[in-house]
Amino acid sequence: MAETTARPKNFLGVPVAKPKVAFIELSSCEGCQLQIVNNEATLLDFLSLVQVVNFREAMTEKSDDYDIAFVEGSVTRKDEAEKLRTVRNNARVLVALGSCACFGGVNQLKNRFDLDWVKREVYGNSFIDTDKAQPLEDFVHVDLRIYGCPIKKEEVEKIVTNLVIGREVHHPRYPVCMECKANENICLYDLGEPCLGPITRAGCDSWCPNNRAGCWGCRGPADDANMVQMRKIMTEQGFSDETLIDRLECFGGFKACVDNIRKGQLK
Ligand code: SF4
Numbered sequence: 001m002a003e004t005t006a007r008p009k010n011f012l013g014v015p016v017a018k019p020k021v022a023f024i025e026l027s028s029c030e031g032c033q034l035q036i037v038n039n040e041a042t043l044l045d046f047l048s049l050v051q052v053v054n055f056r057e058a059m060t061e062k063s064d065d066y067d068i069a070f071v072e073g074s075v076t077r078k079d080e081a082e083k084l085r086t087v088r089n090n091a092r093v094l095v096a097l098g099s100c101a102c103f104g105g106v107n108q109l110k111n112r113f114d115l116d117w118v119k120r121e122v123y124g125n126s127f128i129d130t131d132k133a134q135p136l137e138d139f140v141h142v143d144l145r146i147y148g149c150p151i152k153k154e155e156v157e158k159i160v161t162n163l164v165i166g167r168e169v170h171h172p173r174y175p176v177c178m179e180c181k182a183n184e185n186i187c188l189y190d191l192g193e194p195c196l197g198p199i200t201r202a203g204c205d206s207w208c209p210n211n212r213a214g215c216w217g218c219r220g221p222a223d224d225a226n227m228v229q230m231r232k233i234m235t236e237q238g239f240s241d242e243t244l245i246d247r248l249e250c251f252g253g254f255k256a257c258v259d260n261i262r263k264g265q266l267k
């Protein structure tokens, strides 16, 4: 008979039996939350693991009594920073859900522009003042990150299951190329397309290359990502630094690398 391991009473301070969970959004497209709701095939199994007490996109009831908070979106306004601090105080475990929450995501693309004239052009004098888009960790401690734009629902379920039953959560340390090779895709470089698969953290099952689209790095850097070799590959394949930077900048996960390229420090 297989040996059963005693389940810990709690993990990261959260009781393992049906923790109360909340899904909260800041500045986001709500696409990550939609992934959870859309997961019809396994939604009931998922819901049997947790007690959802706050999920504006899916229910009207709302409670601030929760163990785990999944926070989607980046912080772009002062009231969002306050909201995030309140969530942090309420939750025992705070999970950054998706690239916006982990890195600033596509929202952080606005940080390099002065958008004052755009706001006035579109909204006149009635625009809402916003600051630059920032990831959650710039304001509060983040316990776990779930990468992706959008998140991959199968991966979320695996992570949440591990969290609930008290197993440690491990992200793949290797890059998307590993999954892409296992899926027997033709490499996008052989089709004349750029791809950040060699440096991006796996876990999406090479979602984009499976569909003949190059990776844009939405899950951020893999452990020990070799940026120098990535740049070399792009150059050898005839792609400019601007093409590389365009991709690296898209979701905010490679900010340090982009800064190094711009400063001439990535050789
Ligand atoms: S990570 Fe992507 S899908 Fe998720 S909220 Fe941000 S923009 Fe939307």
Ligand code: SF4
Pocket (backbone or CB within 6 Å): 176, 177, 178, 180, 181, 185, 186, 187, 188, 189, 195, 196, 197, 198, 206, 209, 214, 215
């Ligand atoms: S298509 Fe992208 S992810 Fe797949 S092997 Fe080529 S570089 Fe790697």
Ligand code: SF4
Pocket (backbone or CB within 6 Å): 148, 149, 176, 200, 201, 204, 205, 206, 207, 208, 209, 214, 215, 216, 217, 218, 219, 220
């Ligand atoms: S292939 Fe790249 S861009 Fe596409 S989902 Fe995976 S990590 Fe994100």
